[in-house]
Amino acid sequence: MSEAAATFTEDRQRLELAALSAPAVIFTVAMIAFPVVYTVWLGLHSFSSTGKQSFVGLANYSRLLADTEFWHGLWVTIALYVLSLVLQLVFGVWLALVLFHAKRLPGIVRSLFISPFMMPPVVAGMMWLVILDPSLGAANYILQSLGLPPSEWLASPVWVIPTVALIDTWQWTPYVALIVLGGLQSLPPSVYEAAQIDGASAFKTFQRITLPLLLPTIVTATILRSVDLLRFFDIIYITTQGGPGNASNTLNIYGFRVGFEFFNIGYASALMLTLTAIVFGAVLAFNRLRGAVAW
Amino acid sequence: MKAKAFAARLALALVAAGNAASVACAADFDWKKFQGKTVTFLANNNPVAQALLTHKADFEKLTGITLKVDAYQEQQMRQRLVTVMNARSDEVDVFMSLPSREGPQFAAAGWYADLTPMTKGAVAGDYDYAGLGRALLKAGTFDGKLTSMPMNIEGPILYYRTDILKKCGVEPPATIKDIEPAAKKLKACDTNITPFVSRGLKPAIAYTFSNMLHNIGGNYIANGKSNLCSAKGKEALETYSGLLRDYGPPGVVNYSFQQISALYRSGRAAMSFESSNELRTVMDGGERLKDTALVPFPAGEAGQVPTAIGWGMAVSAHSKQPEAAWYFVQWATSPEIQKRMALQGIAPPRSAVANDPAYRRWIEEEPVRKQWQAALDVLAAKGSSEVGYPIVANPESREFIGQAVQDLILKQKTVDQACADADKALDVLIAQK
Structure with a gap:
């Protein structure tokens, strides 16, 4: 097998591996990232005791x-x-x-x-x-x-x-x-x-x-x-x-x-x-x- | 004259037509209408729900509806509800709610479905809506919308040991002012007995403290401002905290109903001011059955204004099947089910059930049950559902009431400092929309 053909096969295998593992990786990252991002978003909002929300920026942190x-x-x-x-x-x-x-x-x-x-x-x-x-x-x-x-x-x-x-x-x-x-x-x-x-x-x-x-x-x-x-x-x-x-x-x-x-x-x-x-x-x-x- | 007679006949005809329509509506009522549906019930795993759910199979058999039950302890139930409601999810169709606590808040947030049209529409002939306690229905009505149907009636009452009081030559207290001298005499008479116990755990205090405040003649809000620093407010704070500090058990600041009932049931307390719901727990084992008497909390200058609340069943505003959900609520709060629950020790929110012969027989079996029912009758007749501040942020208001009482029990502040600090924080809550 020529060197070019070997490189091609390796690249292809790498791509296949990436494609196969991508769903699991995306799912795991999303599962970790979503709650964190959502909590950051919540922290930038004010929720009255009746549930009404409004964007308040960093007011919660200054409070x-x-x-x-x-x-x-x-x-x-x-x-x-x-x-x-x-x-x-x-x-x-x-x-x-x-x-x-x-x-x-x-x-x-x-x-x-x-x-x-x-x-x-x-x-x-x-x-x-x-x-x-x-x-x-x-x-x-x-x-x-x-x-x-x-x-x-x-x-x-x-x-x-x-x-x-x-x-x-x-x-x-x-x-x-x-x-x-x-x-x-x-x-x-x-x-x-x-x-x-x-x-x-x-x-x-x-x-x-x-x-x-x-x-x-x-x-x-x-x-x-x-x-x-x-x-x-x-x-x-x-x-x-x-x-x-x-x-x-x-x-x-x-x-x-x-x-x-x-x-x-x-x-x-x-x-x-x-x-x-x-x-x-x-x-x-x-x-x-x-x-x-x-x- | 002829016009009057015509008007009278017309009115009679209209009433008759109305009655006929109502009868027709009841006659048309079909329990099987939602057969095959699944209704999800978020329940507080307390004695009320436990008694109700022993009849779950009967509901499923009667309606063909599958009842999915999500049962949690009280605080975890609210936690789940908040998450579900904030997400506007239809996961929950029916949930248990305490109108006196979260009612204004949940109503303002739009979490309750309006039950008013349901009580006038699909109602079984024997439901007897008018037979439900008026005060409890009123407590569950916000801005003209009926938000929950009462499941029970409860409130704090005074349990006392007749044998110990007799041994120590103490008369049962007739007024609030009699409690302290009675406790003093009991303390001197028997050092192994806790003379008086009630709630000292911060978030739980408002339940019993409110009864004392109202009996003394105090109120939480005056002219739109917190009123704990009024003369009556300070008197209530000092009396309640003084009784617990000087005559309560060590560590009373961590006492809620579990600890209070355990202490009283074990025979180590002479007077216990605790929920009527605890009767079953207190009498468990039968040791206290013959030496206990029950009365509503003694009167103050304003007489007896007992705290009377009840759990309610609400339909979620986000439910996709409110009619099927209403069928479950209707069944659970029907006279027949409430009669069965009454025989399991759940005080009924219907006078007709309270007067039912089978229930009366159960009541007559033990003197203590008769006293319990008599106390509940007073609660139903004179009760106030105000536990903590009647504002949207009611749960948070209970924190500051509890803090003021604990500050006094622990002698961390004077009454003036404690009430002033509480009023300052509570004014902020009152001002919140």
Whole structure:
């Protein structure tokens, strides 16, 4: 076959491949792009509570900057994010180390350790709502049995964020642990053998070898949890609906209520796009960090 | 004289002709007219819809219409409805609606089909439109258009423990002013009992608070402005929040009907101000059946102005088959079905059903049911459907009422600050068209 004929055949094959995959590609792009474009369009319009719409340009975004509830929601979102993420990373790494070193741990115990994140968040929320009920819940019963004062948990404006963070930590720590466990299992044994020969203590080995080598894995877990935590919704909605007052009113809860309870879809879209931008920003920042700590 | 007699005969003839036409219309009525069609019903998965849908097969058998049910929890149902209606989709033919909450908003948005001509057209002979509660029909009428047919009547009532009150030497409160001293005495008498519980969850507060405000003699709007900072408004805010703060359960700011009923049913509350709909839940297991009494909320300076609302069935303005949809609405709100639902514990919006012998027998079986019906009779006779501000943005107005009450429960503001902040935000909502 001449070179020209071979090139022709390759081009034809390429065209055929493109033609065959085009419908799937177009469908996928449309499925991703349409909701985003539609939300952008909604965010540029105002919808009165009776459903009448009018183009308002960037007015929804300027309203957002002057909206104290937005800034409060942003603060709550960030506070909950930071607290939950730190707790989940610390306990996740610890749980992963336990599971990694406890080779003889029966499978059933391992499954029990990682089971919370398999539970639907709505079920987890309902379960914790009952446990933490200040009057009827088991949590206060245990506290009082130990001679400790009862807490108002989710009903206290002071304690609601730490309590929600604890519920999320209970549920998602095993997920972080599984990711970290995967990272631990891929670490080169030769480094540990060298450390052992040099007489490094267990703590030094962890501090100087395990942790630095695990950093890319931890950053990956951070990215995955960041996306979820910044969009945190289900457990808060089930347990507090943003209360008491507006103490747990995250941006996501606020946007949902503006859109679906007060029917202001335009402003809700602007809120949600702003939250999406924050999520993207966080992911990009952590992606850069991942590049920096890669080995 | 002759002219008068002629006029009288003519009037008689016209009335007779009208009656004949009506009888003919009822006689012509054919339940099978829309056989083979499918009607989609967006339902709130609450006890009202659950009771109704136990008879779904009977509707399908009677009409030959297939009933497709989309049932969600209340908030998710509204979420779905908003999406469907904004898209002007005909996916939903019939939906459940609370006129006291979203009525003005949905009516202004044009989401409800006008049922007025339907109630005068294709109506079965035994429908008895006139037998439906006038106040509930009025609550579902906006700009002269009837937007929904009442399914039930409900409102907050006071459940109290006769045994605990007797043990502590407390008389059942006859007026609002009696509640606080009674709660104080109960608290001193038995520290394990919550003296008084009602709704403290922000969006849920307006349902019970409105009853107290109206009994005290307050109103939400005066001269086109929010009126929470009036003397009566502040009295209602302080009384309601004070009762919950000083005599309510810990964590009451997260309490809605589920938590309230659970607390009362478990025997840990002496007085509970909660929906009449919760009777079944509260009495479940039978422990509270013999030690509970029910009354409408005690009177204030304005007497008793109980909150009385009801779920309604509406036909979507975007339905492509409103007549078939109306057949379902008509069947679901007919005397026969409402009688069956009444025996399942759903308070009927028809006095004829409330007086039905079978229903009366069910009521007479337990003293607590008799008291429940007596309280509902008061609700039907004196009730107001105003829950939150009577404006298009009613759902949002409930947020600010709830916020003001929570600010006081949590002692985050003084009553003057709380009502002023609420009035400021509510004035903006009132001004919205």
